[in-house]
Amino acid sequence: MTRITSISLRRVLDSRGNPTVEADVLTASGGFGRAAAPSGASTGEYEAIELPPTEAIAAARRHAVPRLVDEVHAGNQREVDRALRGADGTENFSEIGANSAVAISMAAAKAGADVLGAPLYQHLGGAFRGDNFPTPLGNVIGGGEHAKEATNIQEFLAAPVGAPSVSEAVFANAKVHARASEILDERGVPAAKGDEGAWAPAVSDAEAFEIMDEAVSDVEDELGFEIRFGLDIAASEMFEDGVYHYGDETKTTDEQIDYVAEMVDEYDLVYVEDPLDENDYEGFAELTDRVGDRTLICGDDLFVTNVDRLQDGIDVGAANSILIKPNQIGTLTDAFDAVELASRNGMDAVISHRSGETEDTTIAHLAVATDAPFIKTGTVQGERTAKLNELIRIADDAV
Ligand SMILES: C=C(OP(=O)(O)O)C(=O)O
Ligand SMILES: [Mg+2]
Structure with a gap:
């Protein structure tokens, strides 16, 4: 058939x-x-x-x-x-x-x-999937490779972990995005948008942390459920000649680990992706050892959805989660194998979009099919809302 x-x-x-x-x-x-x-x-x-x-x-x-x-x-x-x-x-x-x-x-x-x-998530995940929904990680402020003259850290991601439903989580992220814009206005900072629809202001990372913290707290107070935030540092993009470049400043690997650990505690970060260079399994392991009991340390460029690289990470304790991007590896089977290996080893698998996207909604189904705790798929902008709206439809049994 x-x-x-x-x-x-x-x-x-x-x-x-x-x-x-x-x-x-x-x-x-x-x-x-x-x-x-x-x-x-x-x-x-x-x-x-x-x-x-x-x-x-x-x-x-x-x-x-x-x-x-x-x-x-x-x-x-x-x-x-x-x-x-x-x-x-x-x-x-x-x-x-x-x-x-x-x-x-x-x-x-x-x-x-x-x-x-059958809906795609059921075909991929079976009849027992569809009760749990991933929390959307919403890109609110960003820079790095996704926007010029903006933050060094690539993504500041809202995480409405206490939202009672996927729909309320999606709208909470949109509110954080809107509130961040108001705060930027209040500070007199103009901001264009980056590739994924996040605000891309010419502010320091330290100021972006403050704005994000304020936006998340304000929306948390308004909506009455817990909203935290996380980062994709995309540190490989900053790593050159053995140090991490933050504009004119540099950090050694030890300083980078201290900095990320401090930010995890200062801002109660729920998620940190690619805090170190993609070849630094040891650095990942050291950071995971320090803060992995209270936040997700996620490997994106580190693992590239590849079971061999993931196994190397498991062997040394690098990271406690993996980002899954099907196009990093080429097939859904390979992506599922990576999810399975991660979950057999007590690691979370987070499903993700790319900065260049279309209206395709496959990853929304993949996140539900694999019971992912988080999905990274932006906050606003048509190619991002395509996935978020599909999640709402899946929860509503309307696909
Ligand atoms: C989504 C990301 O960006 P890109 O698609 O540019 O790798 C990322 O780094 O997680
Ligand atoms: Mg990344």
């Missing part, structure tokens, strides 16, 4: 105005799935390879489509993803591009769900 009968690939626009790969998958019984690849700006050194979309599409048509059409079943995700890996033949999808691979992998999952008449 779910035998794949056709795959179409095309270039569509992403949120930065760049082309990306979109895939349509059709099955023998009329099942249909469509998905598009996202794209990172602060990419990890060890991510699977994103090819220019025209090349990725041509290579996938030549190598992958013949191995999939009439050969595999969209309902059998491992079969689909094994065929994609076989067609590519490299470790990092450098032949067909992780962008083509992930678009086909996700479109096949949707086609499989369509045949079953």
Whole structure:
């Protein structure tokens, strides 16, 4: 029933105005799935390879489509993803591009769900999923690779951990985003927006901490449930010549660990992603040892959704959570394997968007299917609200 009968690939626009790969998958019984690849700006050194979309599409048509059409079943995700890996033949999808691979992998999952008449999260996660919902981590203030002349730290993320429902959490983040804008106005600081819709003011990191703290407290008081915040430091982007660069200032690794540990305690941070360089497993382990009992230390560029890198991290105690971005590794199967390895080792798996996105909503379903404690998918802006609104629909049983 779910035998794949056709795959179409095309270039569509992403949120930065760049082309990306979109895939349509059709099955023998009329099942249909469509998905598009996202794209990172602060990419990890060890991510699977994103090819220019025209090349990725041509290579996938030549190598992958013949191995999939009439050969595999969209309902059998491992079969689909094994065929994609076989067609590519490299470790990092450098032949067909992780962008083509992930678009086909996700479109096949949707086609499989369509045949079953089930929501994607149920197809991916089973009948026992859908009672728990991830807390959205909302990017409110940011800079780094996502905006020029703004904070050094890439993302300041609101985390409405006490929200009674996913819908109230989503609206709480939007209120924190709006309140941050008012505080910036009060301080006379103009702010454009970065790639993910976060405010990108020309303020120091110290001032951004203060603004975030105030915005979160104000909205917490107004709504009456706990809201905390977290960070994506994206430290690999700051690391050069053995030190971390904060504008004109630098920090050694020991100073960086002390700084992050101090911020965790001063601001009661609930989440810290990539506090250290992507090659510094030891530094991650030291920081996790110091503050991992009271916050999530999450590896994004560190693990790149890759089970081998995750296993290396588990072996030395680096981080207590992993960020899952399907396009970092190329298929849903690989992403699920990373989630499973993490959870078998007592680590949380946080599902994430990329800074370049489309209206695709797969990650909302993935977060529910994997019982993720958090999903990182922005706060406002159409390509971000697409996922947040889908979460609201999933909770409402309206997908
Ligand atoms: C979402 C992120 O940014 P990008 O997609 O640019 O890697 C991130 O670093 O977590
Ligand atoms: Mg990151």
